Amino acid sequence: MWGSCTAELAKLVRRPANWFMLGIAVVLGLTFTYLLPLAGAAGATSGAPGTDRGLAATMPENLVGNSIGGLPVFLGAILLVLGVLAVGTEYGWGTWKTVLTQGPSRLTVYSGKLCALAVATLSVVLTSFATGAITSAVIASSEGEPLNWPSIGALLTGIGAGWLIGMTWAVLGAALAIAMRGVALPIGLGLVWLLVVQNLLFGVAAPLLDWVNTLQLALPGANAGSLAASLGASDGAPGIGELVGVSQATLVMAGYLAAFAGLGAWLLRRRDVL
Amino acid sequence: MNIPVDTDELTKRYGEHLAVDRMNLTVLPGEIYGFLGPNGAGKTTTLRMLLGLVRPTSGEVRLFGGPPGDLDGVGALIESPGFYPYLSGADNLKVLARYSGTDPLRVGEVLAMVDLADRGKDRYSTYSLGMKQRLGVAAALLKDPRLLILDEPTNGLDPAGMADMRVLIRRLGAEGCTVLLSSHLLGEVQQICDRVGVVSHGRLIAENTVAELRGGTVLHIEADELVRAADLAKRWIGDENVRVSGTGLDLIVEPDRVSWLNRELVTEGIAVRELHLRERDLEQVFFELTGEVAGHVG
Numbered sequence: 282m283w284g285s286c287t288a289e290l291a292k293l294v295r296r297p298a299n300w301f302m303l304g305i306a307v308v309l310g311l312t313f314t315y316l317l318p319l320a321g322a323a324g325a326t327s328g329a330p331g332t333d334r335g336l337a338a339t340m341p342e343n344l345v346g347n348s349i350g351g352l353p354v355f356l357g358a359i360l361l362v363l364g365v366l367a368v369g370t371e372y373g374w375g376t377w378k379t380v381l382t383q384g385p386s387r388l389t390v391y392s393g394k395l396c397a398l399a400v401a402t403l404s405v406v407l408t409s410f411a412t413g414a415i416t417s418a419v420i421a422s423s424e425g426e427p428l429n430w431p432s433i434g435a436l437l438t439g440i441g442a443g444w445l446i447g448m449t450w451a452v453l454g455a456a457l458a459i460a461m462r463g464v465a466l467p468i469g470l471g472l473v474w475l476l477v478v479q480n481l482l483f484g485v486a487a488p489l490l491d492w493v494n495t496l497q498l499a500l501p502g503a504n505a506g507s508l509a510a511s512l513g514a515s516d517g518a519p520g521i522g523e524l525v526g527v528s529q530a531t532l533v534m535a536g537y538l539a540a541f542a543g544l545g546a547w548l549l550r551r552r553d554v555l
Numbered sequence: 556m557n558i559p560v561d562t563d564e565l566t567k568r569y570g571e572h573l574a575v576d577r578m579n580l581t582v583l584p585g586e587i588y589g590f591l592g593p594n595g596a597g598k599t600t601t602l603r604m605l606l607g608l609v610r611p612t613s614g615e616v617r618l619f620g621g622p623p624g625d626l627d628g629v630g631a632l633i634e635s636p637g638f639y640p641y642l643s644g645a646d647n648l649k650v651l652a653r654y655s656g657t658d659p660l661r662v663g664e665v666l667a668m669v670d671l672a673d674r675g676k677d678r679y680s681t682y683s684l685g686m687k688q689r690l691g692v693a694a695a696l697l698k699d700p701r702l703l704i705l706d707e708p709t710n711g712l713d714p715a716g717m718a719d720m721r722v723l724i725r726r727l728g729a730e731g732c733t734v735l736l737s738s739h740l741l742g743e744v745q746q747i748c749d750r751v752g753v754v755s756h757g758r759l760i761a762e763n764t765v766a767e768l769r770g771g772t773v774l775h776i777e778a779d780e781l782v783r784a785a786d787l788a789k790r791w792i793g794d795e796n797v798r799v800s801g802t803g804l805d806l807i808v809e810p811d812r813v814s815w816l817n818r819e820l821v822t823e824g825i826a827v828r829e830l831h832l833r834e835r836d837l838e839q840v841f842f843e844l845t846g847e848v849a850g851h852v853g
Contacts, residue, residue, distance in 0.1 A: 291650050378633050
């Protein structure tokens with residue numbers, strides 16, 4: 282298991298596409314969380330999301346909410362792609378047979394992949410916190426505002442919540458890749474769900490239809506948005522809204538994480554490797 | 556004694572298609588076993604079942620007496636090699652060594668064994684087809700296996716590379732490694748294999764030493780009126796012993812009947828231009844067994 286985990290980490294770290302996605306995640310996060318509110322505070326009136334949040338929203342005391350606010354939708358989409366790539370390219374490159382003939386069982390390799398995805402997701406979340414901390418500190422210093430950081434407990438809770446949300450999307454990507462034995466279709470369908478269907482349910486259908494409103498409370502998107510909102514993420518961001526309590530949101534996300542991981546393991550174990 | 560490869564009524568069915576049909580395959584310790592068959596005969600499916608990549612519909616697989624999927628001491632290259640294109644050849648092997656728990660120092664050794672030591676640091680995506688194939692063999696050798704399963708290992712290699720591969724396989728065999736070699740190249744199998752199994756339509760239709768499979772000698776005749784000569788020969792020695800070969804006939808006949816046959820043909824007014832005995836090659840036996848080429852007269 283440890284050998285598989287280090288092998289997966291070695292592949293993950295050396296793959297240029299993963300660093301590219303991390304860069305995209307950082308740029309997107311900083312743009313939506315800090316750059317647009319700054320532009321709004323400076324008088325820009327483009328109507329872009331976040332421009333009306335005000336300068337106070339970029340201060341260090343909002344670090345937790347700002348750092349995990351992207352995970353329910355756009356950062357989540359990047360992590361879903363990461364999960365698909367970690368598993369799906371093994372089919373395209375014909376490397377499943379190469380790896381499995383070295384001796385590890387399918388579930389050992391799969392566990393190694395989940396372990397590597399957990400490390401990668403934690404790295405993305407920590408990077409989001411670190412770049413957010415630096416940016417908010419620079420903004421606060423330049424505005425002459427005090428550096429009021431969240432407590433260690435709040436930071437750890439936020440990192441944990443972000444990790445849970447991110448892992449759920451990454452493992453959904455892995456499960457889709459196993460189910461569809463590839464990369465293109467899982468990424469396409471995963472992104473359609475995350476960026477389109479989920480937003481339509483959340484923003485359009487739920488306010489109109491009671492049963493959709495009830496249904497979405499059981500879906501991962503609404504629970505991810507609720508969890509992030511409960512920790513201070515701005516409800517102006519896509520997918521953020523405190524629809525359920527923090528305990529329910531945490532349990533539902535953990536349930537989805539376990540279900541996606543279990544589905545991937547079950548499919549990988551019972552199917553032939555062609 | 557634990558037999559390296561032992562299958563019992565191994566069967567794989569894909570819907571209506573029976574890919575492997577009650578295969579009983581045994582590979583003995585230390586031998587180089589050739590697994591022969593035309594495309595689609597079920598060779599690769601059988602090898603995948605041996606390695607636990609494909610689940611049998613029925614039947615059993617035992618490698619060294621262990622259950623399927625226990626690949627301790629087993630190395631394999633199945634079909635085309637699959638590696639990570641963004642890693643170098645050496646880094647690909649280092650990653651695989653992590654999965655198998657092999658000492659990373661072994662990577663340099665196996666790269667040298669397949670003559671890739673100089674290119675080990677280059678990205679896999681820049682490798683030629685032959686280099687990729689050699690890296691696949693290197694990966695199969697990583698665990699210093701007691702059983703090596705190679706599916707078409709000389710695919711994409713140039714003649715010198717093919718010769719090197721044959722030398723490597725023979726050397727591994729001489730060192731006590733059991734080799735199960737699937738190949739389309741009958742000359743290659745004939746040169747290096749101790750025993751051969753012939754597969755057709757998912758069934759193992761013959762299994763013997765190369766010498767036994769090739770059997771005795773063949774009488775080759777070049778004559779005028781080839782069709783009539785073939786008809787006469789079939790009447791005298793039986794349909795199954797007469798086969799068209801190029802511009803002449805190959806006959807399975809005892810050497811002491813050669814002069815008699817020549818005399819009978821000449822008596823029938825057929826001019827015999829050439830007549831000589833030669834050993835049957837494996838290709839001829841293979842075609843006869845699998846019926847892949849309609850070479851028989853009539």
